[in-house]
């Protein structure tokens with residue numbers, strides 16, 4: 131739950147605002163984002179790495195207001211598309227503080243990165259090294275780059291979000307010698323400046339072992355490259371990936387300072403450490419708020435509680451088998467609990483948000499359910515499946531609620547059709 135979440139007045143309150151008021155004013159479904167909590171989580175990473183760089187992983191959740199918060203908190207930004215770069219700039223971030231990722235950046239994206247003077251481009255393929263070098267030479271600039279390396283570390287997470295193994299579409303394999311070849315090719319390009327090495331082993335990781343193994347391998351590789359080429363490589367970026375808790379009893383991930391302490395000892399003194407946390411900042415800060423529409427009891431089977439959103443605003447249960455929880459948020463109930471299945475309103479049976487959830491047996495239409503830890507990879511992965519409109523993001527702080535991403539309208543949807 132976000133830090134300011136509390137039960138007062140017999141309803142859930144976040145940032146000093148009650149969920150009944152939020153639902154009445156902004157409608158449901160909605161993501162309610164605790165601004166103070168977001169800034170605190172930024173500060174915790176910043177404090178864990180005072181002499182390094184913290185790039186927020188914008189794919190977790192990005193909008194111009196969040197970009198302004200990052201600026202306030204002294205964080206930089208990791209983007210992986212031209213669209214994310216456009217949001218960064220719309221939010222007023224200096225492109226020099228942006229790191230540009232992606233395994234298949236288009237020529238237009240690379241051109242824009244160079245002309246907007248993006249701080250660093252993370253090169254991900256041999257063809258990209260050539261393309262970027264040509265664009266930088268043409269623009270008469272020396273572009274700072276990091277080489278993305280796959281260090282052969284299998285993070286213990288869902289296979290769709292594990293990225294550090296040798297067989298990956300991302301980066302250059304260390305074991306196969308491709309990473310060393312990429313470093314060689316970057317150093318041979320006068321229009322490129324090698325400022326660092328990068329790895330990202332996966333996401334929703336809750337133990338330290340993978341991070342420390344990757345740090346050791348990457349530091350060893352960095353030293354080897356420095357020795358071989360007689361150069362200094364000033365930065366090691368170990369990516370993001372720190373997991374979060376969704377339900378009571380989920381494994382407790384290490385804190386940012388514990389992650390930094392564990393990897394730091396592997397990193398040579400002259401090398402600046404960088405990280406790219408996304409989920410561990412945005413994830414816990416938001417709650418998804420839904421209204422119950424129907425309760426369907428199937429004798430001898432189960433009870434389905436249907437809410438007014440579903441796999442369009444949270445594809446993670448269907449996509450990764452992610453397990454969430456939900457609570458009755460709009461009132462206190464003393465009724466005994468029973469297990470229900472919380473489902474969305476979409477046109478398929480896989481549209482399940484929470485399985486086997488104990489909820490008070492008097493849950494009824496009009497009640498509000500709150501799903502914690504909904505701040506990362508939910509609004510950013512939301513779709514218009516079944517022509518639903520994507521929910522708003524409402525920031526709450528000190529008793530004030532304001533929309534930072536408005537709800538989509540049917541007009542927004544219809545505007546696309548010719």
Ligand code: LLP
Nearest residue numbers: 187330333334370371372406407408409507
């Ligand atoms: N840096 C790079 C290069 C990345 O690819 C990612 C995430 C991050 C940083 C941020 O990772 P985080 O700290 O958020 O774990 N849609 C999936 C997650 C995909 C993560 C992709 N890359 C999900 O919903 O679980």
